Amino acid sequence: MENYIVSARKYRPANFGQVVGQNFLTQTLKNAIQSGKLAHAFLFCGPRGVGKTTCARIFAKTINCLSPTDAMEACGQCESCRAFDEGRSFTIHELDAASNNGVDEIRALIEQVQVPPQIGKYKVFIIDEVHMLSSSAFNAFLKTLEEPPAHAIFILATTEKHKILPTILSRCQTYDFKRMEVESIVAHLRGVAKAENITVEDQALSVIAQKADGGMRDALSIFDQVASFSGGNITYAQTIAHLNVLDSEYFFRVVEQVVEQNIPGLMLTLNDILQRGFDAQHFVGGLAAHLRSLLVASNEQTLMLIEASDAERKRYAEQAKRVNAKFLYQAIKLCSDCDLNYRMSSNKRLLVEITLIEVAQALTSGDAAAQKVRTALRPIFKRAVQAQSSATSSVAKPTTATVQANQLPQQRVIQPPTPIAKPTAEKTGGPAMGVPHTFSLKRPQNQSAAMSSATTMGNYAQLSAPTAEVAGMELAESFTKEVLGYNWRRFLNSLPKEHTATASRLKNIIPEIGDNHAIIINLDGEYVSQCFEQIRHEALDYLKLNLKNTKLHFVANILELKKSPLALTQREQWALLLKKNPMAAELKEMFKLELV
Numbered sequence: 001m002e003n004y005i006v007s008a009r010k011y012r013p014a015n016f017g018q019v020v021g022q023n024f025l026t027q028t029l030k031n032a033i034q035s036g037k038l039a040h041a042f043l044f045c046g047p048r049g050v051g052k053t054t055c056a057r058i059f060a061k062t063i064n065c066l067s068p069t070d071a072m073e074a075c076g077q078c079e080s081c082r083a084f085d086e087g088r089s090f091t092i093h094e095l096d097a098a099s100n101n102g103v104d105e106i107r108a109l110i111e112q113v114q115v116p117p118q119i120g121k122y123k124v125f126i127i128d129e130v131h132m133l134s135s136s137a138f139n140a141f142l143k144t145l146e147e148p149p150a151h152a153i154f155i156l157a158t159t160e161k162h163k164i165l166p167t168i169l170s171r172c173q174t175y176d177f178k179r180m181e182v183e184s185i186v187a188h189l190r191g192v193a194k195a196e197n198i199t200v201e202d203q204a205l206s207v208i209a210q211k212a213d214g215g216m217r218d219a220l221s222i223f224d225q226v227a228s229f230s231g232g233n234i235t236y237a238q239t240i241a242h243l244n245v246l247d248s249e250y251f252f253r254v255v256e257q258v259v260e261q262n263i264p265g266l267m268l269t270l271n272d273i274l275q276r277g278f279d280a281q282h283f284v285g286g287l288a289a290h291l292r293s294l295l296v297a298s299n300e301q302t303l304m305l306i307e308a309s310d311a312e313r314k315r316y317a318e319q320a321k322r323v324n325a326k327f328l329y330q331a332i333k334l335c336s337d338c339d340l341n342y343r344m345s346s347n348k349r350l351l352v353e354i355t356l357i358e359v360a361q362a363l364t365s366g367d368a369a370a371q372k373v374r375t376a377l378r379p380i381f382k383r384a385v386q387a388q389s390s391a392t393s394s395v396a397k398p399t400t401a402t403v404q405a406n407q408l409p410q411q412r413v414i415q416p417p418t419p420i421a422k423p424t425a426e427k428t429g430g431p432a433m434g435v436p437h438t439f440s441l442k443r444p445q446n447q448s449a450a451m452s453s454a455t456t457m458g459n460y461a462q463l464s465a466p467t468a469e470v471a472g473m474e475l476a477e478s479f480t481k482e483v484l485g486y487n488w489r490r491f492l493n494s495l496p497k498e499h500t501a502t503a504s505r506l507k508n509i510i511p512e513i514g515d516n517h518a519i520i521i522n523l524d525g526e527y528v529s530q531c532f533e534q535i536r537h538e539a540l541d542y543l544k545l546n547l548k549n550t551k552l553h554f555v556a557n558i559l560e561l562k563k564s565p566l567a568l569t570q571r572e573q574w575a576l577l578l579k580k581n582p583m584a585a586e587l588k589e590m591f592k593l594e595l596v
């Protein structure tokens, strides 16, 4: 163990030819060296672990080599190359700006810049994570970067190009390093495994490469971990267990179960995953990625975008044939919604389960969720119109208590067939004027509380018949205010476009939990109340289904608008003044005053 060197160091490329996955870039650098036209400053950008520092070192070694090969590689034999390999070369200086970002470190470096190299032509200064330099350090450095001595070459490396000041960017030749492809990483790891006498399964290397997310250094260090864990025989099963990677097998199974509409199977798969200690959000993210792969695999041309072996690609392509693109879009959307709301949800498992069911339903009904609300919303207006005619007849002869209770809400629903007309009327008249008018006609104000509960009773009576979704089951699960609020917003978001205005009005409302499965909705004024009435039935159906509680009912409270003097228009103020003192009219006449 005393001679153990981590693979990332042991197999660090020693020349351009060994650099993995950056062929275009290394070729450009070699061409620059060959032509002898070297810039004084280079900026190497790219994610971590893709070979920026390694390339900088190889570059420094090659430009100082006394007899480079025809392919523009360092010879490895000359004095300069040997000094390099033994780590005693004074022609290369490295500064890690992440830990030495002060002005003192930069000054020390600038002093070094002035001294010409003993061997070779150039002195190379590599500043890693250059975006971390403090602003004073940056300023001190800028002068040197503008007028460097002929023998100095700067290589600035950064993972965050956008943080580099334009003054620096404009002085550097920029090289963008790519994330490495899974295939190149796998090929390299295979070579390392062979050299280390480790047997590996290709699928395991693929998992390691994916986990490394395009960085070779990370890939090699993960490889080392797995190798020591598995005692020289890296298998797929061990790798996913050690790396806590969710087996792609699960996702293939989930989609299979969606195709079969096997909801119990889906619940069991989720349970299995959770039992293995995986986070449900991790699963949802993985499922979204899998669905995305299926989407990509459904087209021959984009199939190459899947970062996996050919055998795996084929498998994706086969499963992609079993679902359609529309379902995939929708399922990905559902997963991403779930992911977004995951942190807020207090019953995370339920959220994921509902998402899985919704995904399964999306396959059978195409545009299921949106379609459901759209078709469900239309009848509301019909119902309202029907109510209008039936209400007039039943006013004369109320037969049962239920009908009586129903009349009141219906009368209020009657108005919205042209919901646009209301707000404009209110806008011109001002809320303080508009509201009392409609109010006084509809109902005495002191009865508002009684009426709200009557409303609730009436609607509840209508809806106590089981909806299609809950299919006769009596459910009464409890939930928190957060889950309620989440489902409320989710319902509003699912409303079709023509109800966007209604939805945005209602989004400000925070539904509360009342006694006996009541959901308390506090409505801020008559208009909001009308908005609410438009979606009331659908909202209740939705909440009953999603909160697994068939006993839910709404209790709507209409809060009276405060008559604040600020809300009065000039005309209203004038009316008020006249009421208080009719003599004001004479004054107005006398001085020929006008209202503006």
Ligand SMILES: [Zn+2]
Residues within 6 Å of the ligand: 064, 065, 066, 067, 068, 074, 075, 076, 077, 078, 079, 080, 081
């Ligand atoms: Zn050499």
